[in-house]
Amino acid sequence: MDWELLFKPHILHRGAEYYRDAAVEDLKITDTQITAVVLGTEDYDVEIGIKDGIIQAMSCTCPYAADDNHCKHMAAVLFACQETEDLILSAKPDESEWESGEDEDDVLDDWKADVLPDFPGMTCKPDQETILAELIHNADDLTVRAFLYSILEKDPALQNRFRMLTQNVMTKGLLKEWRREIDRIFADAGWDDYIDYEQASYFTGELYSFLSSLDQRISAATADGIFKTVDYTLSQLQSTDMDDSDGGLWCLFDFCYQIVGKLLPYCTAENQLRIFDWAARQLDYTHKDGLWYELAQDCAMQFILQQFPGPDFLDKKLALTDKEVQKAARQTDFENVILPQKIKTHVLLMEQKGCPAEEQAAYIAQYKQYGSVCLLLSEFYEWQQDDANAIAVLEQAYAADSTPSYIARECCEKLKELYKKTENQERYLQMLWDLALTIHVANIDLYRELKSQYKPEEWREQREKILTSWGTNPYAGQLYAEEKLYDRLLCHVQKHCRLSEVQQYESILKENFPDELLQLYEHIVTEIAVQGLGRPSYVKIVRILRKMKRLPGGPPFVQALVGQWRQQYKRRRAMMEELDKLT
Known part of the structure; x- marks a missing residue:
């Protein structure tokens, strides 16, 4: 069975997106196990047990997987594994996450047909399709009908669902039936108009499956009824609260607009205009949950921009995007982060219409009181090869007290590069110092760039400014290592005494301060032992002790420490068992 069937359709889709966005890191594959870290709201650890290419078990540290669910992070790792040509994975039979009785291959093939073109490198295995096709081909009509009856x-x-697939005539009764099915899905999942986390995955899968059946029935005869049904679905979504921690809501919104997009070829020019106006009205939808508002808006705007590309709709899109820009400009948050993207969308449409560059720049400049818009305006000037205006805009934003620190940092970085490009050495050096001392403290690449601007005898004096500034920074160790200031490096590591930092500089400390290195490790393992957090912490202790034994003077040092613990913690059975494994 294809491994994809271990995941609900919307989960599989989200996993494919994570894979595409390069969220899978530290992928390791052995004959029996696959491990990786997937970047998400947090960094999640994924482990997948395999035997002879068949998936035995999967785990992830995300909340969704804690309830024994197969999550998008697992799917992302499996997509990443497909890049390995020698690894062909499959799932155990009868472990499908697709609906009972659902034609898994047909739905999976539809999903792959929609998704795989956007994810190069993913391939489909035809074995299951061939087997099922042969089974159906060899069955006589009576057997198929009897089997179908027993399932239905x-x-x-x-x-x-079967009725929806086989009724070819659109009737008022069928439209009412579709609405009743939607109401049933919402009623089964929610209580008091709220869908909690436990029910969200079920709800998303059910509604996605229903929408898939609509998608399969698109034709000239059904277009009007399907549009009304999708509109009804969106209105229900917009009036329901839901815990969308797993991200299924975006898939539903997006799928609804995908379906409407497929209806457009069956519409007259007049009806296409009505659908445009319908989508534009979705942009005015508001909800107490800001995330829902953003999801609905984003999907509606992408639908409008992608599905109405012709010149006939260009003026209407310009009017619409200008309205969205004005709406975003009225937001009162500290730094309007939505506004630049809204402006960029509008300016791209202005370019399509053939508006001159001066007019496009003037439109952006209306909102340059926002630092983020200044960044956008400077990018526009750079694209026009107008470095002077790009520098002027950035200098204004960088000097303004109202500019947030992260915007000021970006302004400073861009100014540095522009000054370097225009050979303004004095201002380029000033930006380097601003970044090194106040903005990008402890950035080693920036440090090296600044160092390259001075002769060796000059730099020894200049670097003390940075050493003073970076002195309390927990990442200043890389500077001391870079400058071979090993006494200061030792003091720095002793002050913070973090395992990761001790390991990072172990080779330097081992060569120059072997006794102090052992003492650092002793301090770390002693702290872990005192906490007594159970077997995983004891396994970690033994791993560090093995490292300590390989250091100069390590064996007797470790022996003495372990002997002390055997007396001090003799009642900790798990600890004693792990210490027995120390070799």
């Missing part, structure tokens, strides 16, 4: 008789939801 036991599953009312599947009966509704």
